[in-house]
Amino acid sequence: MITTVTLNAAIDKTYYVPLFTQDSVMRVQRFYAEAGGKGINVARVISQLGKSVLATGFVGGFNGRFIRQELDRQRIQHDFVEVAGESRLCLNIINESDGGSTEILEPGPVISDEAMEQFGEKLKMLAKRSIVVCFSGSLPAGVPKDFYAVLVSMAKREGAIVLLDTSGEALLRGAEAAPFMIKPNEQEAAQLIGETLSNGLEIMKRLATLERMDIPCITVSLGSEGSLVYFQGAYYRVQPPLIDAVNTVGCGDSFMAGMAVCIAEGKSIEESLSYATAVGSANALNEKAGYVNKVDVDELLKLVQIERL
Numbered sequence: 001m002i003t004t005v006t007l008n009a010a011i012d013k014t015y016y017v018p019l020f021t022q023d024s025v026m027r028v029q030r031f032y033a034e035a036g037g038k039g040i041n042v043a044r045v046i047s048q049l050g051k052s053v054l055a056t057g058f059v060g061g062f063n064g065r066f067i068r069q070e071l072d073r074q075r076i077q078h079d080f081v082e083v084a085g086e087s088r089l090c091l092n093i094i095n096e097s098d099g100g101s102t103e104i105l106e107p108g109p110v111i112s113d114e115a116m117e118q119f120g121e122k123l124k125m126l127a128k129r130s131i132v133v134c135f136s137g138s139l140p141a142g143v144p145k146d147f148y149a150v151l152v153s154m155a156k157r158e159g160a161i162v163l164l165d166t167s168g169e170a171l172l173r174g175a176e177a178a179p180f181m182i183k184p185n186e187q188e189a190a191q192l193i194g195e196t197l198s199n200g201l202e203i204m205k206r207l208a209t210l211e212r213m214d215i216p217c218i219t220v221s222l223g224s225e226g227s228l229v230y231f232q233g234a235y236y237r238v239q240p241p242l243i244d245a246v247n248t249v250g251c252g253d254s255f256m257a258g259m260a261v262c263i264a265e266g267k268s269i270e271e272s273l274s275y276a277t278a279v280g281s282a283n284a285l286n287e288k289a290g291y292v293n294k295v296d297v298d299e300l301l302k303l304v305q306i307e308r309l
């Protein structure tokens, strides 16, 4: 089984407006409301790829009930810790005139010590049954900055392969617990090494050789440019096909879903990266965030290019 963890779950609302203009009244043409937050997106995409997955984390309030109901409707197994307060609402406004996207993300509920303890117990039990545990997204308020580091170590002790996709200090601290894979974007990678380098490959190489970083797989994702990857001493560049992107929010989560599926099935790094790249690109073809069509994935996979550097 694959388990995905979303500590800061959300209702993701995607608004399509003809022209996004600041300081104006805008009428929404089409909109979607989905169970979201990065780990939940990962779970949904894994399920759309036809694989078994369970989503866990914290949910609360009316929004939390909506999230559980949506997961039930989509037949995705879940086991969340209920918390006081409301799970957040995250807005993604797509400007149809140029395809640009503006995200407005609420902070989410404050997590109590008791809820954190309860979650730790749940995670131990789930990680024991999981081949892969994938942690994704920002930390909610109340949670210590090293919470991912604690959870990553816990899941590893239970025998799971751990993937971590987060940012800022949560990533800096979480990376120290040596998950199997991290997926920073270029800016986050630069933050990890503590300096700005203009060349993606330079960033990648510096990152991979940091002594405190004992991570077998580091993927620096570059949007439509694909990704630069370090895996056990080797470097790769992966190039997605050229597509007409509709909504790129959730591409990173879809990439993580592809990696989780392949790692759980023991696929080679080349196969895993190619597949994950196709899954990431397939998400961009969809109006909803964290949604893929398996037929698109299979077609795009034929066009992904991977080279060992």
Ligand SMILES: Nc1ncnc2c1ncn2[C@@H]1O[C@H](COP(=O)(O)OP(=O)(O)OP(=O)(O)O)[C@@H](O)[C@H]1O
Pocket (backbone or CB within 6 Å): 185, 221, 222, 223, 224, 225, 226, 227, 240, 241, 242, 243, 245, 248, 249, 250, 251, 252, 253, 254, 255, 276, 277, 278, 279, 280, 281, 284
């Ligand atoms: N416009 C695009 N065209 C083709 N493939 C894309 C595009 N955008 C993203 N992808 C694919 O998805 C992968 C992950 O995307 P990206 O680098 O945008 O992740 P991210 O910044 O973590 O996204 P998010 O946080 O919104 O989920 C890329 O490496 C690439 O393979």
Ligand SMILES: O=P(O)(O)OC[C@@]1(O)O[C@H](CO)[C@@H](O)[C@@H]1O
Pocket (backbone or CB within 6 Å): 008, 010, 012, 036, 037, 038, 041, 090, 091, 103, 105, 136, 137, 138, 139, 249, 250, 251, 252, 253, 289, 290
């Ligand atoms: O605040 P976080 O957890 O970093 O990001 C949350 C979020 O922007 O990420 C997803 C897209 O990747 C959206 O579903 C969600 O709203």
